[in-house]
Amino acid sequence: MEKIVFRHQEIETLPQPQLKELQRQKLQKAVEAALKTPFYKKRLNDAGIRDARDIQTEADFRKIPYTTKHDLREAFPYGMLAADKADVVRMHASSGTTGIPTVVYLTQADLDKAAELNARSCACTGSTKNDVFQNMMTYGLFTGGLMLHYGAERLGMMVIPSGSGNTKRQLQLMKDFRTTVVHATPSYLLHMYDVMKEEGFRPEDFALKKAYIGAEPHSEDIRKKIETLYGIDAYNSYGLSEMNGPGLAFECVCKNGMHLWEDSYIGEIIDPQTLEPLPDGERGELVLTILERNGMPILRYRTRDLTRFIPEPCPCGRTHRRLERMTGRSDDMLIINGVNVFPSQIEEVIMKMPEIGNNYLIRVQKQGSLDKLTVKVEVTASLFSDDSRDLEHIRRRIQSDLQAVVFIRPAVELHEPGALPVSQGKAVRVIDERKES
Ligand code: AMP
Numbered sequence: 001m002e003k004i005v006f007r008h009q010e011i012e013t014l015p016q017p018q019l020k021e022l023q024r025q026k027l028q029k030a031v032e033a034a035l036k037t038p039f040y041k042k043r044l045n046d047a048g049i050r051d052a053r054d055i056q057t058e059a060d061f062r063k064i065p066y067t068t069k070h071d072l073r074e075a076f077p078y079g080m081l082a083a084d085k086a087d088v089v090r091m092h093a094s095s096g097t098t099g100i101p102t103v104v105y106l107t108q109a110d111l112d113k114a115a116e117l118n119a120r121s122c123a124c125t126g127s128t129k130n131d132v133f134q135n136m137m138t139y140g141l142f143t144g145g146l147m148l149h150y151g152a153e154r155l156g157m158m159v160i161p162s163g164s165g166n167t168k169r170q171l172q173l174m175k176d177f178r179t180t181v182v183h184a185t186p187s188y189l190l191h192m193y194d195v196m197k198e199e200g201f202r203p204e205d206f207a208l209k210k211a212y213i214g215a216e217p218h219s220e221d222i223r224k225k226i227e228t229l230y231g232i233d234a235y236n237s238y239g240l241s242e243m244n245g246p247g248l249a250f251e252c253v254c255k256n257g258m259h260l261w262e263d264s265y266i267g268e269i270i271d272p273q274t275l276e277p278l279p280d281g282e283r284g285e286l287v288l289t290i291l292e293r294n295g296m297p298i299l300r301y302r303t304r305d306l307t308r309f310i311p312e313p314c315p316c317g318r319t320h321r322r323l324e325r326m327t328g329r330s331d332d333m334l335i336i337n338g339v340n341v342f343p344s345q346i347e348e349v350i351m352k353m354p355e356i357g358n359n360y361l362i363r364v365q366k367q368g369s370l371d372k373l374t375v376k377v378e379v380t381a382s383l384f385s386d387d388s389r390d391l392e393h394i395r396r397r398i399q400s401d402l403q404a405v406v407f408i409r410p411a412v413e414l415h416e417p418g419a420l421p422v423s424q425g426k427a428v429r430v431i432d433e434r435k436e437s
């Protein structure tokens with residue numbers, strides 16, 4: 001195990017009762033900021049909350065209604081903006097979202113805070129200013145790239161902002177600059193290993209020590225596989241754009257659950273059916289409140305991610321509770337090579353095309369280490385009797401229309417009417433064949 005290094009020991013080891021008190025104080029400010037927005041003013045007033053001082057106890061907190069992704073879309077573009085627009089310095093949006101995206105706004109103070117939490121996260125894995133950090137996550141609207149980038153810089157690491165893709169170049173950069181830490185999706189790291197072998201790189205070409213892996217669900221076996229293949233330590237990082245992305249919950253050197261930074265977030269676990277809070281240690285849906293974001297407060301956000309708090313204290317000495325690896329979602333969102341895809345987005349595209357019948361099937365498989373999305377559709381009978389070039393033309397059009405919406409290029413298969421299975425009862429439209437390991 002690496003040496004335990006704190007970035008801000010007092011805060012990281014603050015006893016739970018004091019952390020709770022800190023949360024209580026910060027929550028008042030968050031509610032105060034939220035009440036400045038049209039969305040929360042109505043939402044909170046409807047729940048009988050008119051003033052931040054109305055929220056004193058845990059019971060008061062639970063009177064705050066949950067916020068959902070749907071709410072964020074309804075409030076688009078500025079219904080949840082709490083700061084003066086002139087003070088906003090950055091916006092981000094959820095990966096893969098088109099149409100009405102879920103957007104967040106940050107002021108300079110918010111950005112500094114997020115960078116600091118990311119620096120803390122890197123430090124808690126033992127990284128220091130002597131490390132060379134290659135960030136293989138997508139830069140852009142997605143928070144995974146820029147947010148950890150800022151944190152790594154703040155810690156003083158030398159950052160290589162390589163972004164995602166272009167695997168041969170990634171490997172060359174890793175070799176030339178003796179990269180010690182990488183940040184990527186677990187599936188990308190598995191893919192990169194294959195390319196590394198194909199291209200004839202040798203283990204001694206690299207100085208890699210650790211990987212930060214996140215943005216998509218993965219099992220303990222996948223982590224171990226990455227660790228064994230590269231001979232490194234892999235740390236799980238969990239984040240979502242609504243909560244500023246990475247720097248929210250990160251594994252420490254004990255590699256057994258991710259510390260949720262409870263001085264900046266309140267985490268709850270609820271039963272996704274009854275919506276009732278569950279006792280500590282039980283598995284359910286994670287609900288998060290961001291405590292310090294002046295640009296855009298979000299209270300009690302239903303993440304849809306399923307996890308639990310690990311009740312035992314962590315041997316590293318940090319008091320912030322650990323979240324267990326995510327085991328799935330309580331909605332139908334698919335994560336394909338790190339990109340969020342809702343089956344409804346695919347359906348919308350398909351249903352707009354007159355040549356396509358009503359039946360379709362979405363299939364997700366592993367192809368090597370990466371995910372492969374196939375969309376099978378039934379086309380009208382007349383098309384099959386027409387020129388086959390028309391079919392190919394339609395197939396390509398569906399493919400590019402889908403790509404424009406889901407941001408990944410799916411394989412598209414055209415079938416004759418009646419060829420796809422029709423299920424009795426509730427239609428099964430999604431077949432996810434990916435295995436966990
Ligand atoms: P985005 O808003 O695009 O950053 O996507 C956030 C979603 O990605 C989360 O709600 C999770 O479903 C998923 N996600 C992010 N990090 C992890 C992780 N370490 N393990 C499992 N799922 C993750």
Ligand code: ZN
Pocket residue numbers: 252253254259314315316317318
């Ligand atoms: Zn720990």
